[in-house]
Amino acid sequence: MRSLGRPEPIQLRWSITHPAAAAALANGDPGTAEPVPPNLHGKLSDLITRFRQLPKRQLVVLGEPGAGKTALAVLLTLGLLTNPEPDEPVPVLLPLSSWDPRHEHLYTWLAHKLTEEYSGLGNVAAYGPHAAERLVAGERVLPVLDGLDEMPPELQAAAIDAIDLATAGGRPLIVTCRRTEYQEAVLREGVILASAAVVEMQPVQIADAARFLTARQYPGHARWQPVVEHLRGHPQGPLAHVMSTPLMVDLARTAYSDAASDPAELSDAVRFPDPASIEEHLLDAFLPAAYPQQTPRLSSAAGISPAGLLRYEPEQARRWLTFLAQ
Numbered sequence: 001m002r003s004l005g006r007p008e009p010i011q012l013r014w015s016i017t018h019p020a021a022a023a024a025l026a027n028g029d030p031g032t033a034e035p036v037p038p039n040l041h042g043k044l045s046d047l048i049t050r051f052r053q054l055p056k057r058q059l060v061v062l063g064e065p066g067a068g069k070t071a072l073a074v075l076l077t078l079g080l081l082t083n084p085e086p087d088e089p090v091p092v093l094l095p096l097s098s099w100d101p102r103h104e105h106l107y108t109w110l111a112h113k114l115t116e117e118y119s120g121l122g123n124v125a126a127y128g129p130h131a132a133e134r135l136v137a138g139e140r141v142l143p144v145l146d147g148l149d150e151m152p153p154e155l156q157a158a159a160i161d162a163i164d165l166a167t168a169g170g171r172p173l174i175v176t177c178r179r180t181e182y183q184e185a186v187l188r189e190g191v192i193l194a195s196a197a198v199v200e201m202q203p204v205q206i207a208d209a210a211r212f213l214t215a216r217q218y219p220g221h222a223r224w225q226p227v228v229e230h231l232r233g234h235p236q237g238p239l240a241h242v243m244s245t246p247l248m249v250d251l252a253r254t255a256y257s258d259a260a261s262d263p264a265e266l267s268d269a270v271r272f273p274d275p276a277s278i279e280e281h282l283l284d285a286f287l288p289a290a291y292p293q294q295t296p297r298l299s300s301a302a303g304i305s306p307a308g309l310l311r312y313e314p315e316q317a318r319r320w321l322t323f324l325a326q
Contacts, residue, residue, distance in 0.1 A: 008215065009075055010246050011208035012068045014047055014061075014199045044072070047199070048079045056195040057142075057172030062179040063201030066247030069176040072201065073146045076174065080142070089142040089172065092117075096175075097150040101162035110143055111136045139171060148177035148185075156181060157189035164193050203244035206231045213253050213263075223256070223263055230267035239266055241275045248282060255285035287321070288314040 051059055063069045077091045084090075092114065099109045114132040115121050121131045128134075135141050151159055160182075167173055175193070179200070186192050210228040217224060231240050242248045256263040265271065272278045291314045 009044075009071065010068070010204065010212040010249055012044055012072050012075070012246065013202040013205065013208075014072070015202060016047075016050060016197050016199045044075050044079060047072075047076065051076075051080075051174075052085065054197055056170045058167060058170075058193060058196035059174045059199060060182070060193055060196045061174065061176040061199045061201065062182055063176075064180075064245070065178060066245040067201040068204075068246035069178075069201060070146055071246060072199075073144050073174065073176050077144050089140050091142040091144050091174075093144040093146060095150065096145045096147050096159065099151070099159065101155060101158045106143075106162055106166040107136045110141065114141070142172050142174070144174045146176045148175055149181035153181070153185075156185040157191050160185055160193060161189070161191040164191065164195075167193075167195070170195070204246055204249055206235060206240065206243070209243045209249045212249055216253070221259070223259075223261075226264035227252075227266055238269075238272060238275045238278060242278045242282075248279060251282040251286055255282050255289050257289055287317050291317055 051057060061069050061072055073093055077093045080088070080091045094110070094113050094117065098113070099106070111132040114135065118132075121127060121135075123131075145163075148156060148159060156177075163173070163175065175196070210224075210231065213224045213227065227239070230237075231243060234240055243252065252263065252266065255261075266278060266281075272281065291312065
């Protein structure tokens with residue numbers, strides 16, 4: 001659904017601190033944190049290995065807006081499902097935004113969300129009563145909790161404290177959050193996930209951005225080559241700054257997916273003198289490029305033909321989405 005595998009995800013890189021150093025980092029004091037060992041940074045596959053090697057499999061993923069936190073959570077969930085270790089709990093990705101830690105225990109909410117998202121668990125004949133509650137109580141689920149920063153600000157510190165209390169016995173989990181919101185919540189209330197290692201999302205490297213932009217390029221075409229050359233020649237320029245986040249790299253590829261379009265215009269310093277002008281252009285170009293590309297979703301039920309997709313004009317989508325955003 002997210003097209004992360006077309007043809008392969010953009011390379012997300014990370015660095016990780018020891019759990020003991022996480023408190024200093026979260027409190028905005030990197031000077032007192034231990035140096036990051038050379039083997040505690042890398043690619044997605046490395047992170048899966050390192051996660052399984054943590055004394056307590058608890059991880060916080062921090063990053064700036066558009067840094068790829070949710071994409072990393074998705075890919076990490078899928079990666080952990082591949083060749084799982086014996087008796088390893090099943091990772092389940094869930095958004096945190098609907099949880100109110102003041103009125104509901106983390107695992108009560110988790111059981112409710114499992115039943116809501118996976119309605120088959122309500123099949124009493126197949127799984128018995130209270131299947132979701134039993135899975136949670138039996139530590140068969142590894143929560144991958146996405147978007148702590150999407151909770152109301154007044155609940156974020158309470159959520160951190162409640163998560164820390166619920167997992168104090170060492171139960172594994174993964175949490176994603178914007179770095180600034182996590183730091184502010186920690187500084188405001190003095191709470192922290194004490195046993196969790198902290199992953200910092202790293203900027204996209206130029207070589208990785210170039211590989212992603214050209215991956216679906218028709219053989220013999222070189223529409224993206226001027227962009228790649230500009231990035232290599234101006235690694236500190238506005239375009240390189242924009243292309244340092246996975247969100248903007250993906251928006252760029254979507255905005256110029258039409259073979260008749262010319263991505264070379266992105267390197268025009270007169271038209272796009274700063275990062276903000278490039279970002280605004282890519283956001284403006286996204287809906288017109290994305291809507292004509294929609295295809296009907298296939299039904300999961302055998303023998304049922306997928307229904308035709310209702311098609312709306314990009315301007316309708318822009319108007320409705322603007323209203324929702326406001």
